[in-house]
Amino acid sequence: MRSLKTISFSGFLYFYYSIIAMVRQAQYGIQILFLPALGLSIFLAVFAATKMVHGNTQTLFFPFLVYNFINFPLGAVMQGSFHMFTNPSRSNVYLATPTSLNALLGIFLGDSWTMLIGNLMGVLVAAIIVRPVIFPLPAILAMALLLLFLVPSVWLGMAMGMRLLFAHQLSQFVFLGLFVIIALPTSLPWLWVIAPFTAVLYLFNQSQIAWQPFWLGLAGTAFWWILSKFFLSLAYKQYRLGLGVDRR
Amino acid sequence: MTQPIILANDIRKTYPTKPPVTALAGLSLSVFPGETLALLGPNGAGKTTFIRILLGILLPDSGHIQVGGQDPIQSPQKVADQIRFVPEQPFLETSWTLWQNARFWFSLWQEPWDKKRVTDILRRFDLVHRADEPLTRYSRGMQQRAGLALALATHAPIIVLDEPTLGLDVLGVQETIDVLQEAKQLGKTILFASHDMSFVESIADRIALVAHGRVLEVNETQAFRKKHGKEYVVLRYRPHGSEELVTQRIRANGHFSEEQLWREVIDRGDSLVELKRELQPLSMVIQEYLQHLPELEERSELS
Numbered sequence: 001m002r003s004l005k006t007i008s009f010s011g012f013l014y015f016y017y018s019i020i021a022m023v024r025q026a027q028y029g030i031q032i033l034f035l036p037a038l039g040l041s042i043f044l045a046v047f048a049a050t051k052m053v054h055g056n057t058q059t060l061f062f063p064f065l066v067y068n069f070i071n072f073p074l075g076a077v078m079q080g081s082f083h084m085f086t087n088p089s090r091s092n093v094y095l096a097t098p099t100s101l102n103a104l105l106g107i108f109l110g111d112s113w114t115m116l117i118g119n120l121m122g123v124l125v126a127a128i129i130v131r132p133v134i135f136p137l138p139a140i141l142a143m144a145l146l147l148l149f150l151v152p153s154v155w156l157g158m159a160m161g162m163r164l165l166f167a168h169q170l171s172q173f174v175f176l177g178l179f180v181i182i183a184l185p186t187s188l189p190w191l192w193v194i195a196p197f198t199a200v201l202y203l204f205n206q207s208q209i210a211w212q213p214f215w216l217g218l219a220g221t222a223f224w225w226i227l228s229k230f231f232l233s234l235a236y237k238q239y240r241l242g243l244g245v246d247r248r
Numbered sequence: 249m250t251q252p253i254i255l256a257n258d259i260r261k262t263y264p265t266k267p268p269v270t271a272l273a274g275l276s277l278s279v280f281p282g283e284t285l286a287l288l289g290p291n292g293a294g295k296t297t298f299i300r301i302l303l304g305i306l307l308p309d310s311g312h313i314q315v316g317g318q319d320p321i322q323s324p325q326k327v328a329d330q331i332r333f334v335p336e337q338p339f340l341e342t343s344w345t346l347w348q349n350a351r352f353w354f355s356l357w358q359e360p361w362d363k364k365r366v367t368d369i370l371r372r373f374d375l376v377h378r379a380d381e382p383l384t385r386y387s388r389g390m391q392q393r394a395g396l397a398l399a400l401a402t403h404a405p406i407i408v409l410d411e412p413t414l415g416l417d418v419l420g421v422q423e424t425i426d427v428l429q430e431a432k433q434l435g436k437t438i439l440f441a442s443h444d445m446s447f448v449e450s451i452a453d454r455i456a457l458v459a460h461g462r463v464l465e466v467n468e469t470q471a472f473r474k475k476h477g478k479e480y481v482v483l484r485y486r487p488h489g490s491e492e493l494v495t496q497r498i499r500a501n502g503h504f505s506e507e508q509l510w511r512e513v514i515d516r517g518d519s520l521v522e523l524k525r526e527l528q529p530l531s532m533v534i535q536e537y538l539q540h541l542p543e544l545e546e547r548s549e550l551s
Contacts, residue, residue, distance in 0.1 A: 010355045017352065021343035021382065088300075089335035089410065096303040096333040097356040098325050106356075240307045242263040 014110030036122030073153035081161025259311035289458035338391035389420025
């Protein structure tokens with residue numbers, strides 16, 4: 001309980017102060033417009049390719065939204081975690097706090113939200129370009145699943161960044177390769193469990209509430225919570241033995 | 249007799265790398281409440297590994313360790329309640345103000361927010377007038393001082409620092425000495441690792457000499473200095489003196505020359521009056537009298 005309070009409060013402070021710092025820095029020029037460039041560049045490349053083959057560009061918006069909500073908690077946290085753990089003087093000061101690894105979880109969650117806010121501009125640009133049709137009720141369910149999936153993504157990103165020596169390259173692969181979700185089938189119930197973001201995409205495309213994909217997606221998200229928490233515990237156990245990315 | 253607040257017994261750690269690297273080979277140490285103890289040793293001696301084990305971040309292969317009666321291996325969170333760790337790099341978020349950092353770090357340290365206490369400490373360290381500025385506008389020394397000040401503003405009785413003067417200029421080192429002197433006044437127990445001898449000398453109550461993953465010796469600073477310290481005189485040569493005699497002296501004593509200044513090691517117990525008399529016909533005068541702890545690299549058992 002004490003940890004949960006610290007994670008949520010410190011995560012909120014990290015997010016809030018980072019946004020304030022971003023706004024202050026934005027006063028120094030238009031460079032703030034480069035913030036969404038990272039995600040938007042992928043979207044624009046796929047958009048151009050779809051346009052070229054006379055494909056339906058409208059279908060690109062929701063995969064792009066989902067991509068943003070997975071890539072930043074997973075790929076960017078993996079990169080952030082890698083850089084933090086390869087610099088032990090920085091990671092150790094967080095690990096030496098009473099909530100230890102959970103302190104970092106709060107920070108990475110806060111950081112993910114900061115990056116998401118930055119990328120929201122990219123999502124808005126994408127929405128203006130493709131003008132997606134949004135059905136409010138299924139969209140609320142889809143967003144709920146997506147937000148719940150954020151936590152295991154952060155845990156998995158942290159675990160890989162702490163343990164894998166090539167996490168930096170892997171995070172770049174995630175950043176570029178994750179947009180493959182556009183090609184995944186979204187109507188397979190077993191896939192909703194294994195990859196809950198396919199259930200999210202399915203829900204976004206429904207005009208009425210569909211409970212089956214929601215529950216199966218929720219079960220899949222719970223599965224990823226357990227699995228990623230296990231990976232994180234294992235990675236930290238091995239880090240404490242001296243097998244972290246800062247090993248000699 | 250006072251019980252040690254930190255007690256380490258026969259700590260061993262070999263990193264499971266290829267090939268394995270032995271960092272600690274039976275390190276034992278006691279730190280008593282309210283004292284300032286320096287871990288003095290060259291790079292690679294095992295100081296940082298020991299600190300990481302002490303903080304519960306790294307697991308030793310064997311040995312026993314207790315911090316305030318708690319085991320950092322089994323209960324790192326209980327140990328973390330008692331220790332504030334300040335690493336060698338400034339650890340605060342540089343794009344935030346010092347107030348924002350204070351609020352954030354107090355939440356991580358699970359300390360009740362006490363603005364008055366923090367203000368008092370920041371005032372004491374001459375930081376309160378700039379606490380609303382982002383830390384990007386601070387010098388590195390000031391950032392380090394700010395991190396240390398926040399750690400001191402908490403109720404934790406132990407402060408652990410790893411190479412606190414690394415990368416600091418002369419002014420930054422002096423600032424760190426001043427801050428740690430203040431910390432001593434607050435009654436904190438301070439354990440720090442350093443290979444900067446003059447810094448260690450100016451702040452530590454006791455010195456633990458660490459090399460090859462072991463503590464070779466623990467002694468009070470005065471006693472340590474007396475045992476290992478070398479006394480130097482800096483001599484200035486007057487150009488109108490006898491160059492031949494001066495050259496002979498330089499060769500005989502093996503000291504170095506720099507323009508018209510020489511640093512010469514003298515034996516302890518040498519009378520400065522006698523030395524002056526000896527130097528007179530050489531047209532040399534004592535410019536400065538210094539006392540230093542031994543250069544670590546000069547000591548064969550450390551390398």
